[in-house]
Amino acid sequence: MKMKAAVLRRFDAPLPFTDSKPISIEEVTLDPPGPNEVLVKIGGAGLCHSDLSVMNGARPRPEPLVLGHEGAGSIVEVGSAITDIAQGDHIVFQFSPSCGRCRRCMEGRPQVCEVGAKAKAAGDLMGGGRRIADADGNRIAHHTGVSCFAEYAVADRGSVVVIDKDLPLHEASLFGCAVMTGVGAVINTARILPGDTVAIIGLGGVGLNGVLGAKLAGAETIIAVDIADDKLGLARQFGATHTIDASEAGHAEQVRDLTNGGVDFAIDLAGVIPAMKTAYEITRYGGTVVTAGLSPSTAEFSFIQSNLVAEEKAIKGSYMGSCVPVRDIPRFISLYRQGRLPVDKLISRQVGLNDLNEGFDRLQNGEAIRQICLPHRAA
Numbered sequence: 001m002k003m004k005a006a007v008l009r010r011f012d013a014p015l016p017f018t019d020s021k022p023i024s025i026e027e028v029t030l031d032p033p034g035p036n037e038v039l040v041k042i043g044g045a046g047l048c049h050s051d052l053s054v055m056n057g058a059r060p061r062p063e064p065l066v067l068g069h070e071g072a073g074s075i076v077e078v079g080s081a082i083t084d085i086a087q088g089d090h091i092v093f094q095f096s097p098s099c100g101r102c103r104r105c106m107e108g109r110p111q112v113c114e115v116g117a118k119a120k121a122a123g124d125l126m127g128g129g130r131r132i133a134d135a136d137g138n139r140i141a142h143h144t145g146v147s148c149f150a151e152y153a154v155a156d157r158g159s160v161v162v163i164d165k166d167l168p169l170h171e172a173s174l175f176g177c178a179v180m181t182g183v184g185a186v187i188n189t190a191r192i193l194p195g196d197t198v199a200i201i202g203l204g205g206v207g208l209n210g211v212l213g214a215k216l217a218g219a220e221t222i223i224a225v226d227i228a229d230d231k232l233g234l235a236r237q238f239g240a241t242h243t244i245d246a247s248e249a250g251h252a253e254q255v256r257d258l259t260n261g262g263v264d265f266a267i268d269l270a271g272v273i274p275a276m277k278t279a280y281e282i283t284r285y286g287g288t289v290v291t292a293g294l295s296p297s298t299a300e301f302s303f304i305q306s307n308l309v310a311e312e313k314a315i316k317g318s319y320m321g322s323c324v325p326v327r328d329i330p331r332f333i334s335l336y337r338q339g340r341l342p343v344d345k346l347i348s349r350q351v352g353l354n355d356l357n358e359g360f361d362r363l364q365n366g367e368a369i370r371q372i373c374l375p376h377r378a379a
Contacts, residue, residue: 001029001030001032001152002027002028002029002030003027003028003030003150003151003152004025004026004027004028004150004151004353004375005025005026005028005066005132005140005147005149005150005151005353006023006024006025006066006067006068006149006150006353006356007023007024007025007026007028007064007065007066007067007134007140008022008023008054008055008063008064008065008066008067009022009024009063009064010022011054011055011056011057011060011061011063012056012057013055013056015361015364016361017055017357017358017360017361017364018357018358018361020357021357022055022357023055023067023149023356023357023360025353025354025356026134026135027135028066028132028133028134028135028140028150029132029133029134030131030132030150030152030153030154031131031132031133031154032077032154033077033078033079033131033154034079034125034127034131034154035079035080035081035082035127036079036081036082036126036127036156036157036158037079037082037125037127037131037154037155037156037157038075038077038078038079038082038085038091038154038155038156038157038160039075039076039077039078039152039153039154040073040074040075040076040091040093040152040153040154040155040160041073041074041076041151041152041376042071042072042073042148042150042151042152042153042375042376043071043072043073043074043090043168043169043170043172043173043374043376044071044072044073044168044169044170044171044172044173044372044373044374045068045070045071045072045148045149045173045372045373045375046070046071046173046174046176046177046178046205046370046371046372046373047351047356047359047360047363047368047370047371047372047373048069048070048177048178048205048206048370049204049205049206049271049363050069050095050177050294051067051068051069051143051149051360052360052363052364053271053294053296054067054143055067055360056364058295058296058297059294059296059297060297061123061141061143062122062123062141063141064134064140064141065123065140065141065142065143065147066132066140066141066142066143066147066149066150067143067147067149067356068143068146068147068148068149068150068373069093069095069143069144069146069147069148069176069177070093070095070146070148070173070174070176070177070178071092071093071146071148071153071173071176072090072091072092072093072163072169072170072172072173072175072176073090073091073093073148073153073169074088074089074090074091074169075087075088075089075090075091076152079157082157085157085160085162088165089162089165090162090163090164090165090167090169090172091160091161091162091163092160092161092163092172092173092175092176092325092329093146093148093153093155093159093160093161093176094110094158094159094160094161094176094180094320094323094325094329095144095145095146095159095176095177095320096110096111096112096113096116096117096120096144096319096320097113097115097116097119097120097125097126097144097145097155097156097158097159098110098111098113098115098116098158098325099113099114099115099116099126099158100158101115102114102115108324109322109324110158110324110325111319111320111321111322111323111324111325112319113158116145116156116158119145119156120144120145122141123141123142123143124141124142125142125145125154125155125156126145126156126158127156130142131154132147132154145159146159146176148173148375149353149356149373149375150353150375151353151375151376161325161326161329161330163175163329163330163333164333167333167337170347170350170372170374171336171343171344171347172333173372174205174343174344174346174347174370174372175329175332175333175336175343176329177206177320178205178206178209178343178346178370179209179332179341179343180320180321180323180325180328180329180332181206181209181269181292181318181320181321182205182206182207182208182209182210182212182213182269182292182321183209183210183212183213183216183321183332183341184213184292184318184320184321184322184323184328185210185213185267185269185290185292185318185321185322186198186210186213186214186216186217186265186267186290187213187216187217187321188318188321188322188323188328189290189292189316189318189321189322190265190267190288190290190316190318192213192214192217192218192219192264192265193217193218194217194218194219194220195218195219195220196217196218196219196220196221196264196265197219197220197221197223197259197263197264197265198214198219198221198222198223198263198264198265198266198267199222199223199224199225199255199263199265199266199267199279199282200214200222200223200224200225200235200240200267200269201225201226201246201266201267201268201269201270201275201278201279202225202226202268202269202270202271202272202275202293203224203225203226203228203231203232203234203235203269204231204269204270204369205346205369205370206269206292206293207224207226207231207235207269207270208231208234208235208238208346208369209343209346210267210269211224211235211238211239211240212238212239212341212342212343214239214267215238215239216335216340216341220241221241221242221258221259221263222239222240222241222242223240223241223242223243223244223255223258223259223263224236224240224242224243224244225243225244225246225251225255225275225278226243226245226246226270227245227246227247228366229245231366231369232244232245234369237345238342238345242258246274246275246278251278252278252281252282255282256282259282259284261284261285262282262283262284262285262287263282263283263284263287264284264287264288265283265287265288265289265290266278266279266280266282266283266287266288266289266290267279267289267290267291267292268289268290268291268292268293269292269293270293271293271294271295272293272295272299273295273299273300273301275293276289276291276293276295276301277301279291280301280303280313280315283313285311285312285313286311286312286313287313287314288313288314288315288316289313289314289315289316290316290317290318291315291316291317291318292317292318292319292321346369346370347369347370347371347372348362348367348368348369348370348371349368349371349372350371350372350373350374350377351371351372351373351374352373352374352375352377352378353373353375355373356373359371359373
């Protein structure tokens with residue numbers, strides 16, 4: 001089938017993207033789904049810093065590719081081997097496809113599926129190869145097995161989670177990355193308990209979800225850390241008990257003073273090394289640093305090893321919020337319906353496919369939290 005898609009052909013394009021136009025909207029051909037694949041009509045797709053890190057070359061990917069990893073839509077067609085999804089079902093994509101059979105999947109850790117990781121790195125689907133071709137017949141890579149900045153997508157069965165049909169798809173799209181990564185890092189990876197002290201470093205869409213997750217978990221003290229006043233204000237609205245401006249000298253000492261030596265959990269959701277350094281510095285003896293922010297692929301973080309031992313700190317990575325999507329996405333949606341996870345307040349605006357370059361300029365400049373692309377919106 002023919003469709004419009006946002007194709008990234010130029011990596012590391014100069015800012016502003018509105019001028020350099022690294023994303024082009026092209027008519028491409030999408031193959032039918034294979035036996036274990038589904039065809040999805042995209043209802044909403046979030047603009048995320050992970051997309052931005054591909055555009056600016058910080059996290060290299062196969063090129064060209066159709067961008068977009070946080071999305072939701074409705075099933076148009078299912079492959080011949082699929083019996084548990086039907087045409088018309090609504091789904092949320094998970095950006096780390098899971099095969100359901102490898103050791104990690106069998107351990108209950110589908111977010112680090114070994115088969116899915118290899119396919120993602122190659123720009124392929126788990127069934128092998130690519131389903132998108134440009135006007136000249138050249139194959140275009142899939143972005144994390146999703147590629148939802150398009151009118152339609154073909155994805156593996158292990159990349160979608162069925163949800164109730166009454167949730168608007170533009171809202172449902174948030175649960176594919178921002179909610180899973182931010183809330184999941186707090187609840188699943190850190191396992192915060194009532195009464196704990198928590199710092200959230202980095203207050204983008206994922207970080208503000210981290211604040212919501214800490215409030216949901218019953219943290220006694222929630223310290224939000226960022227360099228932007230408007231984001232610190234939002235964090236207070238979402239449940240932060242204290243806010244710290246990370247651009248101020250001595251901001252780590254401020255956190256330690258507030259908490260009598262440091263927080264139980266410092267959660268880096270910024271994806272830059274200075275934020276990780278702050279997280280490590282503000283964690284108390286015996287505390288835990290969790291990082292779910294993806295810094296540039298060559299960035300390194302260092303610490304004094306003897307201090308790590310003597311202070312008995314722990315450092316944990318969190319990918320996709322350590323979520324089991326088939327369990328956690330419906331759970332988080334239920335909390336949203338109860339008013340306990342008001343993630344819709346994070347939506348800054350809606351955009352069309354033709355607005356993506358401008359939208360990523362806004363994201364780069366800190367002028368938006370979450371923008372939702374509606375691929376079928378009239379230009």
